[in-house]
Amino acid sequence: MNLEKVVFGFFVLMAATLNFGYVLGDMSDPDMHNAYELYAAVVVNIIATILKFGDRTQIGAVHLATSLVASIQLIIATLVWVWASHVDPAEVTDAHMSSVVSIAAGALLANIVSIVLLVVETVSYRRR
Amino acid sequence: MANLLQLLRRGDPARPRPDSLRRTRVEVPTEPPTTDALFLVLRQMRAPLVVVVAVFALMTFGLSLMPGTEENPQPLSLFESFYVVSYTGLTIGFGELPHAFSTQQRMWVMLTIYSSVLAWTYSIAALLALSQNRTFRQALALQRFSRKLRAVRTPFVLVVGYGRAGEAVCRALEEQGRAFVVLDQDEERVQQLALDGYLTDHPGLVGSGRDPRMLGLAGLGRDQCEAVLALTDSDETNLAVVMAVNLLRPELMVIARSANREHAQQMHDFAADVVVNPFDRYGAYLVMALRRPFSFRFASWLMSRRSAELPHHLEHLAEGRWVVCADGSFGVEVTSDLESAGLDVVLVDPAHGKPDVSGAVGFVAGAESDIVNLAMAAHARIENDELFVAVRQNSTVNEAPLAAFDPDSVFIPTELLAREAVARITSPHYWSFVDHVLHEDDDWCRRVMEEIVSVVGAETPVSARIDIDVAHAPAAVRWLRSEQLLVGDVLRDPDDREVRLAAYPAVLVRAGRRTFTPDLRAPLQEGDILLLLGREADLDLIASTLFNDSAVEYVATGREVATAWIFRHLQRWSWSRRGRHSRLSDAPEHRPPFPPRPPV
Numbered sequence: 158m159n160l161e162k163v164v165f166g167f168f169v170l171m172a173a174t175l176n177f178g179y180v181l182g183d184m185s186d187p188d189m190h191n192a193y194e195l196y197a198a199v200v201v202n203i204i205a206t207i208l209k210f211g212d213r214t215q216i217g218a219v220h221l222a223t224s225l226v227a228s229i230q231l232i233i234a235t236l237v238w239v240w241a242s243h244v245d246p247a248e249v250t251d252a253h254m255s256s257v258v259s260i261a262a263g264a265l266l267a268n269i270v271s272i273v274l275l276v277v278e279t280v281s282y283r284r285r
Numbered sequence: 286m287a288n289l290l291q292l293l294r295r296g297d298p299a300r301p302r303p304d305s306l307r308r309t310r311v312e313v314p315t316e317p318p319t320t321d322a323l324f325l326v327l328r329q330m331r332a333p334l335v336v337v338v339a340v341f342a343l344m345t346f347g348l349s350l351m352p353g354t355e356e357n358p359q360p361l362s363l364f365e366s367f368y369v370v371s372y373t374g375l376t377i378g379f380g381e382l383p384h385a386f387s388t389q390q391r392m393w394v395m396l397t398i399y400s401s402v403l404a405w406t407y408s409i410a411a412l413l414a415l416s417q418n419r420t421f422r423q424a425l426a427l428q429r430f431s432r433k434l435r436a437v438r439t440p441f442v443l444v445v446g447y448g449r450a451g452e453a454v455c456r457a458l459e460e461q462g463r464a465f466v467v468l469d470q471d472e473e474r475v476q477q478l479a480l481d482g483y484l485t486d487h488p489g490l491v492g493s494g495r496d497p498r499m500l501g502l503a504g505l506g507r508d509q510c511e512a513v514l515a516l517t518d519s520d521e522t523n524l525a526v527v528m529a530v531n532l533l534r535p536e537l538m539v540i541a542r543s544a545n546r547e548h549a550q551q552m553h554d555f556a557a558d559v560v561v562n563p564f565d566r567y568g569a570y571l572v573m574a575l576r577r578p579f580s581f582r583f584a585s586w587l588m589s590r591r592s593a594e595l596p597h598h599l600e601h602l603a604e605g606r607w608v609v610c611a612d613g614s615f616g617v618e619v620t621s622d623l624e625s626a627g628l629d630v631v632l633v634d635p636a637h638g639k640p641d642v643s644g645a646v647g648f649v650a651g652a653e654s655d656i657v658n659l660a661m662a663a664h665a666r667i668e669n670d671e672l673f674v675a676v677r678q679n680s681t682v683n684e685a686p687l688a689a690f691d692p693d694s695v696f697i698p699t700e701l702l703a704r705e706a707v708a709r710i711t712s713p714h715y716w717s718f719v720d721h722v723l724h725e726d727d728d729w730c731r732r733v734m735e736e737i738v739s740v741v742g743a744e745t746p747v748s749a750r751i752d753i754d755v756a757h758a759p760a761a762v763r764w765l766r767s768e769q770l771l772v773g774d775v776l777r778d779p780d781d782r783e784v785r786l787a788a789y790p791a792v793l794v795r796a797g798r799r800t801f802t803p804d805l806r807a808p809l810q811e812g813d814i815l816l817l818l819g820r821e822a823d824l825d826l827i828a829s830t831l832f833n834d835s836a837v838e839y840v841a842t843g844r845e846v847a848t849a850w851i852f853r854h855l856q857r858w859s860w861s862r863r864g865r866h867s868r869l870s871d872a873p874e875h876r877p878p879f880p881p882r883p884p885v
Contacts (some may be wrong), residue, residue: 193346200342211327211331243365
């Protein structure tokens with residue numbers, strides 16, 4: 158068993174599952190989207206990105222790219238949420254919430270690609 | 286007559302190197318054995334970065350759970366917590382924002398301060414350790430080297446091995462204005478390259494010549510690479526370089542150093558252009574000095590910057606006993622050379638104390654240590670004042686005392702090697718002439734040397750290459766299309782054709798075949814290359830003559846043709862009345878731009 162692969166796979170999957178959990182539910186309803194879940198998704202995505210540093214294979218480079226996309230999308234979603242809850246006097250409206258969730262949903266797409274890559278890599282991996 | 290015979294016997298066409306042992310074409314590998322630097326940084330910094338991120342995430346999360354004070358019972362939101370943790374963790378410290386903290390919050394912030402500082406210091410220490418890491422620094426050096434190499438746009442010589450010989454070669458190459466790249470496996474030697482005070486910055490790479498990938502990195506695969514010199518002190522490494530060049534870039538010239546015949550033979554199998562064994566070469570020179578003094582004087586006169594005059598009383602030395610006191614292959618090589626020349630030689634090991642030189646005529650001190658050599662030479666001189674003393678000098682450190690001792694002959698292996706290698710690369714035609722001198726018999730050398738000295742004087746001459754083509758001699762080419770120009774005509778003074786300039790035609794290259802000491806009455810053809818020995822000012826004058834139509838006509842025929850258009854017309858009119866005519870055309874031809882001068 159390769160511990161590096163275990164940790165790596167754990168974080169990639171975790172990033173996607175948290176992201177998925179946050180996006181799930183009615184888009185415009187703030188009660189259905191926990192801020193802590195978004196927060197956790199951002200943290201885990203950033204860690205997953207760091208773990209992909211320094212892989213020189215072709216698939217590693219694509220991994221890093223998708224991971225960066227997901228992280229950037231989630232950070233943007235977070236910034237929109239911060240704006241809505243702290244800056245805008247109207248507090249978190251439906252419009253705000255739906256834009257946050259849609260951006261996070263974009264990140265989910267990137268995370269799904271990440272998982273597909275992970276699976277492809279695992280399937281094509283042979284012990285030499 | 287002798288010239289014709291030479292043409293048949295040794296009219297070596299100056300063709301590119303013979304076909305190599307290569308069967309299929311393979312790209313020169315340049316895959317770096319080490320990884321690139323950024324990749325290493327990223328790889329090494331993964332764990333520290335994850336720790337930093339994890340600590341910040343945990344602390345932010347915790348702070349957002351801590352209950353507030355009675356005035357503001359709401360805990361901080363995630364955003365506010367992250368703000369507080371950011372400035373706290375980076376030890377900036379804005380105080381308690383957005384309002385005063387409760388005790389629980391303060392406890393948590395305290396925990397944050399200690400853990401985040403620990404995380405930071407860990408990651409910074411990891412980064413510093415990485416910058417000290419040898420692999421990382423090698424990777425950085427490799428990237429710097431590759432950048433420098435990409436900047437080299439001119440043809441360059443790849444020098445493998447930067448020892449004493451390598452250094453001497455590099456100095457000579459720099460004098461000739463050639464670019465070079467150095468590959469050496471010793472890091473200190475490559476650093477020395479930067480400290481040795483060359484005029485320009487020459488790229489140097491740490492790596493073994495045995496590794497073809499390293500050779501590829503050092504520029505073997507590049508089009509600008511024109512020659513490879515294998516000058517390491519290990520024969521096997523030199524052989525590896527010769528093999529790699531022969532199989533990967535067979536069209537390149539390769540010159541290798543070798544200290545034993547077995548390896549030299551293997552290098553020749555791989556079509557090394559030249560294998561220089563300085564020990565063997567010295568023995569040959571010594572024998573030449575004894576048996577063919579004029580050839581030796583001529584050759585050393587051509588090769589030296591300062592005219593090294595040899596004592597003339599060498600002939601009788603061939604009749605007595607020689608003592609060679611040397612260790613290693615040097616002693617064996619010199620002894621076998623002297624013996625094959627029919628001399629009576631005794632080989633002594635320096636470890637056996639002072640050699641007995643009573644009754645000997647010549648003594649060679651060839652130990653590995655300069656001190657030992659000088660001591661032995663001094664002792665030999667004390668015992669026998671008439672003795673011919675040759676001393677091997679291994680390093681430049683003891684140059685001054687050795688010069689004061691003034692032995693009859695000094696052998697400096699690296700200098701011999703460097704001089705020959707550089708001459709072969711930078712002026713192949715000149716070297717071919719020297720080589721020819723080395724192999725010719727004594728009478729010929731004596732005659733030719735007297736001829737050259739009578740023409741150009743007793744100082745070592747400068748050499749110049751004259752190409753009879755549209756670019757370098759347009760006027761001469763135009764003249765040759767209808768008329769005849771002799772080798773001797775080129776050497777006439779364009780102000781007074783009866784005066785012979787201080788220049789001597791050493792080699793005439795026609796269609797790749799070399800003729801040594803061509804006859805002055807030989808007609809030139811378009812495409813010929815003429816190698817002249819002489820005084821610099823006169824050689825420049827000859828080069829300029831070949832650009833001037835009137836000057837060419839004057840040296841060829843003696844007719845003074847006006848250069849200005851109006852005067853030429855007047856002249857033509859006056860000549861036509863007398864029934865004479867010039868053969869110059871009126872239409873000025875389009876001249877190609879003047880290319881840089883090729884090597885001599």
